[in-house]
Amino acid sequence: MMAQDSLLRLRDLKLYFRTTKGTVQAVDGVRFSLGHNEAVVVIGESGCGKSSLAKAVLRLLPRNVETYEGEVFLNGTDVMQLDEEAFRKQVRWVKMSLVPQAAMNALNPVLRVGDQVAEPMMVHYDVGKEEALAQAQRMFEHVGVPLDFMQRYAFELSGGMRQRVAIAMSLVTAPALIILDEPTSALDVLTQANIMNMLKRIKDEMETSFILITHDIATSSELADKVAVMYAGQIVEVSDAFQFFTEPLHPYSQKLMASVPRLRADVEPEFITGQPPSLLGLKPGCRFAPRCPMRHDRCDQDPPVYEVDGREVRCWLYEGAGTRVAAEEVARA
Amino acid sequence: MDVVASSSSPVAADAARETMLSIKDLRVWFELRRWGFGHAGSVRAVDGVSFDLGYGEAIAVVGESGCGKSTLMKSILGLHLPTEGQIVFEGTNVAELGSRQMQWYRSHVGYVQQDPFGALPPFMMVSRILEEPLVINGVRDKVERQERIVQALEEVKLTPVDDFLNKFPHMLSGGQQQRIVIARAMILQPRLIVADEPVSMLDASIRVEILKLMRALQEAHDLAVIYITHDLSTVRYFSERIFVMYAGQIVEKARVDDLLANPSHPYTLALLAATSDPDPENALTFKDVPPGEPPSLVHPPAGCRFHPRCSHAIAGLCDAEEPPEFEISPHHTAACWLFK
Numbered sequence: 194m195m196a197q198d199s200l201l202r203l204r205d206l207k208l209y210f211r212t213t214k215g216t217v218q219a220v221d222g223v224r225f226s227l228g229h230n231e232a233v234v235v236i237g238e239s240g241c242g243k244s245s246l247a248k249a250v251l252r253l254l255p256r257n258v259e260t261y262e263g264e265v266f267l268n269g270t271d272v273m274q275l276d277e278e279a280f281r282k283q284v285r286w287v288k289m290s291l292v293p294q295a296a297m298n299a300l301n302p303v304l305r306v307g308d309q310v311a312e313p314m315m316v317h318y319d320v321g322k323e324e325a326l327a328q329a330q331r332m333f334e335h336v337g338v339p340l341d342f343m344q345r346y347a348f349e350l351s352g353g354m355r356q357r358v359a360i361a362m363s364l365v366t367a368p369a370l371i372i373l374d375e376p377t378s379a380l381d382v383l384t385q386a387n388i389m390n391m392l393k394r395i396k397d398e399m400e401t402s403f404i405l406i407t408h409d410i411a412t413s414s415e416l417a418d419k420v421a422v423m424y425a426g427q428i429v430e431v432s433d434a435f436q437f438f439t440e441p442l443h444p445y446s447q448k449l450m451a452s453v454p455r456l457r458a459d460v461e462p463e464f465i466t467g468q469p470p471s472l473l474g475l476k477p478g479c480r481f482a483p484r485c486p487m488r489h490d491r492c493d494q495d496p497p498v499y500e501v502d503g504r505e506v507r508c509w510l511y512e513g514a515g516t517r518v519a520a521e522e523v524a525r526a
Numbered sequence: 527m528d529v530v531a532s533s534s535s536p537v538a539a540d541a542a543r544e545t546m547l548s549i550k551d552l553r554v555w556f557e558l559r560r561w562g563f564g565h566a567g568s569v570r571a572v573d574g575v576s577f578d579l580g581y582g583e584a585i586a587v588v589g590e591s592g593c594g595k596s597t598l599m600k601s602i603l604g605l606h607l608p609t610e611g612q613i614v615f616e617g618t619n620v621a622e623l624g625s626r627q628m629q630w631y632r633s634h635v636g637y638v639q640q641d642p643f644g645a646l647p648p649f650m651m652v653s654r655i656l657e658e659p660l661v662i663n664g665v666r667d668k669v670e671r672q673e674r675i676v677q678a679l680e681e682v683k684l685t686p687v688d689d690f691l692n693k694f695p696h697m698l699s700g701g702q703q704q705r706i707v708i709a710r711a712m713i714l715q716p717r718l719i720v721a722d723e724p725v726s727m728l729d730a731s732i733r734v735e736i737l738k739l740m741r742a743l744q745e746a747h748d749l750a751v752i753y754i755t756h757d758l759s760t761v762r763y764f765s766e767r768i769f770v771m772y773a774g775q776i777v778e779k780a781r782v783d784d785l786l787a788n789p790s791h792p793y794t795l796a797l798l799a800a801t802s803d804p805d806p807e808n809a810l811t812f813k814d815v816p817p818g819e820p821p822s823l824v825h826p827p828a829g830c831r832f833h834p835r836c837s838h839a840i841a842g843l844c845d846a847e848e849p850p851e852f853e854i855s856p857h858h859t860a861a862c863w864l865f866k
Contacts, residue, residue, distance in 0.1 A: 232809075238729040238730060238731060239700075239729055337817075351819055352591075353819065381590035381591055381756060382590060382756055382757070382758075382797060382800045382801055383590060383796060383797065383800050383815050383816070384590075384819070385800065386799070386800035386802075386813040386815040387813075387815055387817065389813065390812045390813055390815070393809070393812060394812075408729060408730055409730070410730060410804045411759070411801075411802040411803055411804045412802055413804070414802060414803075414804045414805055414806055414808045414809065415802055415808045415809060415813075416809055417806070417809055418809065434806050434809060435806040437806075438804050438805060438806040439806065448731065449730065449731060450804060452730055452731040452733075452734050453730065453759075453803075453804050454733075454734065454737075454757075454759040454760045454762075454763060455759060455803045455804075456758055456759040456762075456786070456798065456801050456803055457803050458803065461763070462734040462763070463734065464731055464732065464733075464734040464735035464738065465731040466735075468699055468701075
């Protein structure tokens with residue numbers, strides 16, 4: 194697994210925000226890896242910090258950041274060491290791009306959509322408008338939007354079309370990695386299916402890697418090679434997708450899977466009692482313990498991450514089954 | 527007062543149940559105005575819907591945005607006047623109600639909205655939010671109101687009740703807010719609840735909790751429920767019959783088990799194909815879904831409205847004549863020429 198995880202490696206990534214109520218530990222020591230042409234899905238419910246994770250990886254920081262540290266290895270280089278300008282010129286939208294939540298509503302209303310998709314090319318690669326538009330055109334073809342739509346304004350497009358335009362914008366500079374934050378949540382089920390089909394095709398055709406952030410477990414199975422489950426600012430499980438969907442390890446993962454209503458199986462879904470903890474004022478110990486059916490005394494201490502059959506779980510239950518993953522790990526190139 | 531005529535729909539409510547609500551050839555069109563005066567066409571949001579709903583029956587109306595399900599629901603609530611057709615509740619035509627009678631009607635139909643936070647007034651405490659319907663509907667005795675508020679909170683499992691009475695909506699989680707919305711919808715002891723995407727804005731693990739609560743309440747009080755959603759996977763836990771809507775019309779009606787066992791209309795098949803279960807095999811295949819988008823409701827396609835996206839469309843027929851409802855099996859119909 195190590196040699197293949199060579200595109201992106203996150204180690205102990207932290208992003209804390211300062212608010213009037215205290216410190217929000219939105220991203221609290223996140224660790225996972227991603228290979229080339231691989232899609233990892235970050236599953237979590239609202240308030241788990243997953244959108245903040247996208248911002249942390251791409252260094253899109255608001256002003257009230259209290260802590261921002263950790264290691265973000267992109268192709269072996271720690272991009273956290275780059276200064277702001279170098280990051281902007283070499284990483285953001287060059288090697289990694291983002292389709293933010295509700296991107297379809299964030300399109301510039303006064304620019305034609307073709308121009309918007311061309312813009313990153315002109316900004317990051319210093320090419321002329323014609324060449325940028327030609328590249329934008331190729332992207333429109335990739336995302337399945339008719340070329341005559343390039344002349345239209347955002348308000349003339351449906352939600353699904355606008356989301357495709359936002360995805361085209363993230364693709365136009367041919368980055369190695371695209372982060373998508375809830376790309377299909379606001380869309381109808383048929384449009385959702387069409388967009389997931391499109392993402393699959395792009396993954397094949399352009400060999401892009403994806404980080405797909407979503408709370409929709411069923412849709413996540415459409416693209417996932419790997420699954421990372423996020424709870425209260427931490428990654429509690431990282432697993433190969435096949436293993437995850439058939440046999441999740443962490444109690445939270447198990448409960449999440451059990452809560453998904455299924456169309457094709459006659460299984461009554463269950464719900465998880467209680468609520469996730471607030472990211473303000475987190476207490477020591479396992480954050481899921483208050484809601485965990487398998488809670489025991491050990492859970493009062495922060496559980497370490499154990500490696501079990503190539504998967505990683507943050508849970509005391511796996512103490513005997515796996516090897517403990519060192520808190521600080523030197524990244525292997 | 528109108529007398530309930532016999533249902534024009536071939537899918538009648540179960541023989542054991544009496545009909546409570548009867549929708550007949552309902553059309554709700556919204557006029558488009560050009561420059562404030564000229565008529566520029568109409569948005570045919572609901573365009574020929576008929577069905578019967580029995581007492582205590584739970585049905586689901588499934589469709590994507592723009593299919594008319596919200597307009598249908600609002601018409602049932604009396605918030606839109608039908609352009610044509612009838613909505614008949616317990617023998618009374620809703621369109622002919624005066625304002626007093628409309629209040630009577632609205633006390634019998636509860637509404638659970640999609641966005642719990644948007645549905646609750648942010649400046650009112652829970653106790654006042656729940657008291658308001660009682661006051662408006664003339665429950666004069668304060669002690670009685672208090673008792674009913676406590677009862678409503680207990681029914682939606684927000685206990686201890688005292689913890690919630692003095693809270694404002696923003697102090698509650700999404701799930702708790704939605705419980706308040708449900709409590710409010712139920713406090714007048716309605717006979718029918720209309721729930722418009724009641725869980726789509728809640729987290730995955732809470733959705734099931736709220737749906738189960740609603741089902742328990744439905745069974746306990748023998749409530750009729752119209753559950754409007756775009757998420758087919760939740761329908762089987764919540765409803766007995768399902769109506770699939772597309773572009774203002776119902777394209778398939780069936781019992782839930784029949785629909786899942788024998789989906790017939792091509793649009794229903796597309797919806798089912800598009801709905802994923804969490805299955806790792808999904809990543810290996812492409813979904814077989816039709817391209818394109820739902821049609822304009824101002825200028826819907828001639829004939830069957832789904833024909834431009836349908837891989838089974840019969841040229842000359844599907845693009846020319848609107849299909850009637852054909853019976854596939856008892857209580858299962860589809861509006862599709864393939865079943866002629």
